[in-house]
Amino acid sequence: MNLELSAPDLAFRDEVRAFLSEHLPPELSAAGRRMTSVFVDKKYSLPWQKILHAKGWVAPSWPVEYGGCGWTEMQRYIFAAECARAGAPGLSPMGLRMVGPCIQRYGTPEQKAFFLPRILSGEDYWCQGYSEPGSGSDLASLQMRAVRDGDHYVLNGSKIWTTHAHWANRMFCLVRTNFEGKPQKGITFLLLEMDTPGIEVKPIITLAGEHEVNQVFFTDVRVPVSGRLGEENDGWTVAKYLLEFERGGGSAPGLKVSLDRLRAMAREERGDGVALLDDPAFRGRLAAAEIAVEAIEVTEHRVMTALSAGKNPGPASSMLKTQGTEAMQRIDELAIETAGYYAGVDQIEAREPGSNETPVGPEHSLVAMPRYLNNRAASIYGGSNEIQRDIMARLVLGL
Incomplete structure (x- = not known):
């Protein structure tokens, strides 16, 4: 190639x-x-x-x-x-990379005309209502109920790990409209406004001390039927299409930047006067990470070739999601090793751009630990890597 x-x-x-x-x-x-x-x-x-x-x-x-x-x-x-x-x-990928393509594929002409320009301009800021307590990787087991009442659905239940729900004015949401038969057949995909009466957003503070995710509670929330994307009870089809974009490629450029930043950190002298980059064991682990990123880049180029021919990412998106998140976590671990004991200093205020707080230790140590902690979730959200391997086993290997 x-x-x-x-x-x-x-x-x-x-x-x-x-x-x-x-x-x-x-x-x-x-x-x-x-x-x-x-x-x-x-x-x-x-x-x-x-x-x-x-x-x-x-x-x-x-x-x-x-x-x-x-x-x-x-x-x-x-x-x-x-x-x-x-x-x-x-x-934010929620509008541009996730629900936007779904509206283009499954939306009515009215939905496309209304939502797509607002996504582009940023007028609408979206969050994703998928996971529930007890329904994470097994998304088809979700239980949030939506009962049809005339021209509305009435929603009751909760969603969890909802990224940026405290900032979003809209949510795309999976709800259960049928409790009989195969679980995937009773799910409906809704677009709703976050200021609808009955919606309550409660923060979840991460291990990194940051407010990124939330739990969202729904009590008799009325959503117009016109907010449904696709047919009733066919939301699983829409959701699977969206997940191909959520899990898609394009991670190699960011991973290469992270490797460059890690290499620069490791060139700096430590207290013993020796740079970590001169340590053979560290260089070996860094080389292994670089090889993994190069392999991801080549695979992403293969996917680009397929996309140019009009094909969907398909199961390749599962492979890239798995390899990309695990490579990112490997780089994060090396960054923690490079930062040393400075990585353990909690410096939330100093991490803010433009802050006048003086960092404790080298500036690159500011974000090593929060990146490591936040990115541990990367192999879980969007479908855990174990689920991705199951998809690859079935669709690629035929097992």
Whole structure:
């Protein structure tokens, strides 16, 4: 496989670099470099989304008729790589990468006309109502009830681990509308407003001391039937389509930036005057991580080839989700080793971009531990890696 960029792709890369150099504000770049999760705070991601929206670059993977860029798969990859290299904060994937493509595929003309422009502009900020207490990786066992009452569904139950529900004004949600037969056949996909009476959001503080996820309670919440995406009791079909995008590739550019940052950390001298990068055992573990990332990059290029031919990611998205999250966790572990005892210092205020708090220890140690703690969940959310391996065993190996 030839990974060298063509002349047009090199020209596009230079165009992206020039745009980022001119339009990415330093405070947003600082926030991107200090982010401790794949979900960046709204106060940093949304301003960057508005800048990209004004340029017409906010939804590289969308079809042109819905506001996409018309880029090739390679151009999208280059754009992601350059944004990662420049430290651009990630955009919330809930609208642009997840529910947006589902609305394009399953939405009515009215739903497309209303929701898609608002997703692009950032006017609507989405959260995902999937997991429930007792229904995480086994999502088909969800129990939140939705009873039809005329032109509305009445919802009762709760969702958990709901990322950014405290900031979102809309949720895409899976509910149970039929309790008989196969569990997957009784699920419906709804789009709802978070300020609907009966919705209560309660924070869950992570081990990193951050408020990213929540539990959301629903008590007699009335959602219009017009908010249903797809047919009643056929929400599992919509959900599976969405998960292909949630689990999809594109992680190699960010992983390579993390490796570069780790290598720079390891070059610094420790207290004994010896750089960790000079330690043969550490270099061996770093090389293993680099090999894993290179393998992911090659696989992502294979997926790009398939997508260019009009195919869906399919089970390859499960493979990339598994390998990408495990490589990220391996890099996080090496970063903890590199930071040493400074990684254990809790410095929430000093991590905030623009903070006047003086860090304890090297600046790179600020985010080593919170990244490690937050990214432990990466092999669970979006379908645990054990579930992904089961999918690969069935659909790829035929077991």
